[in-house]
Amino acid sequence: MHPHPHVPTELKKELSDWHLWTGRSVVIAFAALAGGTVVAFTWLAEHALARFFVFQQAYWWGPLVWLPLSTAAIVWVTMRFAPGAAGSGIPQVMAALEPQCNGRSRRLYVSLRLTVAKILLTTWGLMAGLSIGRGGPSVQIAAGVMHHARRWMPKRAHISEHSLLIAGGAAGIAAAFNTPLGGVMFAIEELSKRSEQRSNSLVLVAIVVAGLMGVSAYGNTSYFGIIRVDGLSTALLFPAILLAVCCGVAGGLFSRLLIVSLSGSSTDWFSSLRRRAPIIFAAGCGMAVALVGVVSGGETFGSGYAHNRAMLESTNDTSSLYVLLKFVATWLSTWAGVPAGVFAPSLAIGGALGNDIAQFTAYLNGPTLIALGMAGFLAAVTQAPLTAFIIVMEMVDGHALVLSLMASAMLASGISRLISAPLYPSLAALQLLRIKPVAEPVKKEG
Secondary structure, eight states, rough: OOOOOHHHHHHHHHOHHHHHHHHHHHHHHHHHHHHHHHHHHHHHHHHHHHHHHHHHOOOTTTTTHHHHHHHHHHHHOOOOOOOGGGGOOOHEEEEEEEETTTTHHTTTOOOOHHHHHHHHHHHHHHHTTOOBSSSSHHHHHHHHHHHHGGSSSOOOGGOHHHHHHHHHHHHHHHHHTTTTTHHHHHHIIIIIOOOGGOHHHHHHHHHHHHHHHHHHOOOOOOOTOEEOOOOOOGGGHHHHHHHHHHHHHHHHHHHHHHHHHHHOOOHHEEEHHHHOOOHHHHHHHHHHHHHHHHTTTTTTTSSSHHHHHHHHHHOOOTTTTTTHHHHHHHHHHHHHTTTTHHHHOOOOOOHHHHHHHHHHHTOSSSHHHHHHHHHHHHHHHHSSSSHHHHHHHHTTTSTEEEEEEEHHHHHHHHHHHOOOOHHHHHHHHHHTTTTOOOOOOOOOHH
């Protein structure tokens, strides 16, 4: 039996360790800074996207010129000045957590320089009208800010770089979608794969602090607003199962398509062009995204936030082709090589798929299936069902749909695993190829 602690002694020991308290203060201060940075990025990105829609409504043909030129320019700037900013941002943070990534090579994936580049280039991408999100970029942005805290940390604070990166990455999710619980689960499910990377209590506090920055800026509301559901009944069973299966298949195919496209291992003409002339390829992707956007009446441009919100508020008659067109637009936007996240577009695709199933099965409570579709498709793409379930759960008014959301996410994720390898770990493995191996010295004979 362990003796009970002596309260005065333990309190004196706790208060006298200035290294410990300095470390805690630095972590909390940088967590607030990381959350504030993501909030500022959110404001900037949303205003940039709003300016694009003003332009697009005034000149329907404008995206056919502006979008391919911007896509090519973004890829050129990214390749020339910030290659580590390309793509989602989540694979970069996961690569930075790998054992073979040391202090010098870690700067390839997270730094204040990449944070600034990610903010500007992702904002430019949204202002161009690309079908991208800011969830993944927010992870890399916040991780870069938190990682910088190590410069101000006392050596005896016993807070590792891995813990700072996990806290920063999760803080990005918490602040981006105003879902602190989603940030905590993202840290556990995606970033803390090994026991030595498990977050301690101080790291969890940092995630909550960053999430509170989002709450302070936007109030206690979620990214898509509140999804209100009516009483559930057995009538939901068939549409919900059908939806989860469709989300699992579609999300698995989307994930597999992204992995194959971004790995560059294919020998088709398009992949060869992407390797030989990435700027021309990016312009071609931008033109294709613009054409899809024009065909859809502008619905596929941007993150999908406005479309999903209008659908939830029953003010938007969704086209039956929206799921396919948004799927293609998001894939092409990501394949182009711009800094791009897929969280928000995945939520939009899943929500629209739920709306389609509601119409197909004549299920009256459309918002319920929209919410289930959002959780299911995001879980299938990321193969992180608990993160997807909690992010959407924090958007639901009440607890009536909690178990249904969890079941939809788990089933869709399970089906996706039969179709595709995990998206972010696969892309993180590609990121690790950027680390140049150290050549072993040649031994002389004799």
